Amino acid sequence: SPPLLGAVPTAAAAAAGVPWGASADACEAGARQIVRSLHAAGLAVLVDARVASTAEDGDAQVVGFAGLDSPSYYRTNDVGNVQFHGGGAYSAGLYTTAASMLDLSDPMVHEAVLHSLRRLQRSLCVDGFRVLDAWALPGDGGPAISPLSEAIAHDPELAGARLVVQPWALDRVGTFAHWGRWSELNPAFANAAHSFFAPPGTRPGNAAAMAADALRGSRSRVGNARFPYQGINYLRLRDETPIADSVAPGDHRLVKNLLLLAYVARGAPWVAMGDEYGFSRGGAERAHPGAEIMDLSHATGGGRAGNEFASEILGHVEALADFRRRRTDLLCPIPPQTDADLDAAGVGAGFRTHDYGGKPGDSKWTYGSEWAFAGETEGSQCLVAQLSPAKPTSGGAFVALNGGEGAVRVALPANSTPGMVWRRVADTAMPSAVAGLGSGDDLPGGGAYVLQGRAAVLFEEGSA
DSSP states (O other): OGGGGGGHHHHHHHHTTOOTTOOHHHHHHHHHHHHHHHHHTTOOOEEEEOOSEEOOOSOTTSSSHHHHHHHHHBOBOTTSOBOOOOSOOOBTTBOTTTSEEBOTTSHHHHHHHHHHHHHHHHHHOOOEEEETTGGGTTOTTOOSSOHHHHHHHHOGGGTTOEEEEOOSSGGGTTOSOOTTTEEEEEHHHHHHHHHHTOOTTTOOTTHHHHHHHHHTTSHHHHOBTOOGGGEEEEOSOTTOOOGGGSSSTTOHHHHHHHHHHHHHSSSEEEOOTTGGGTOOOTTOOOOOTTOOOOOOGGGSHHHHHTOHHHHHHHHHHHHHHHHHHHTHHHHSOOOOOSHHHHHHHTOSSSSOOSBSOSSTTSTTOOSOOOOEEOSOOTTOSEEEEEEOOSSGGGOOEEEEEEOSSSOEEEEOOOOSSTTEEEEEEEETTSOHHHHSOOGGGOBOTTOEEEEOTTEEEEEEEEEO
């Protein structure tokens, strides 16, 4: 919350070994060191922010909005009194009965929110923000397009920040006004991925169509007036259950299937901390947000070697992450850079103008290709798709998903350029250590590949 965002450096500094009670400068320096270390490891740092509410309880003796001018900063009830809350439940992304809701129709409150976000980015050098309560920005009875979300999107000091909105209802995914800046966390992706690989008898009839849409970046939901990379492909379901706990105990294959979908789909993969090594709560209830305790000994030496499940999932993620880094030309095309290009593509104009894509080759599909699917997908248990490169000599990618119980023979597509071959990046039915093919095991275009039941495979083209 805006008056409490200054506490973030203190919490982060504790992780850097700065003792509680240290000076503000020491806390800020410690938090900066944490961010630098994460950047050095190749990780972007986004801060979870809740900007529509605070944790104040109305104590006017505390330096905060309540003590300054509570009727100006906070929403009031029918008789003009500010409602401060203490204790309560977490619902729809807001601590609705444990928070005090700011009056976001007031320009003074807008400036306080903007100042807090600017300060965090400037002092800590974070890469952006996930705004957990962005859906509350319009306020009760406010305009459909929030002036505050527009101000954040257009603020010059936040021009380089990544802005992510957290939706809390599937029917609202894709409806947030974004101005070409706001990305959306896409929980529909998780539903599609889990549904396609669901056990027999629980798999919906449209599971293949949902999976096809998910691979295309959930275009039916988040595609309007957006580019694919602005959708964030999230694997946890709404209850935030770790993916290892959402499948049968020890089901390596299904966890790997879900991760493969996230890494090859159009959009940005968002893997919750711990899911990259199969973290499980072991039946425990969900911790308070931000209070999840994790054993990170899996990440180094003997800890990783001694945990077969963690080692297997980590190896799989490493292969997928390496593929995504190498093939940015396929999965992360460069977005338009000028206003003219944005207008031509129909992106950045504001609130849901039209579909960003259409068919490959259309004027609005200038910044990358899409997964092209073979055959009818309705009711199918096996889905195969190919991603063609802008330049044939760069080589494309091929993915096959088998949601059925039995093995299937998959025909590999013809190669885009003579002399190229298909190389396997990952097969979720195999141990990650041996899933990648060696140079002597290259497969030609037009060949056949046997894919096991409830498994997925990813190939890319390369020179023979």
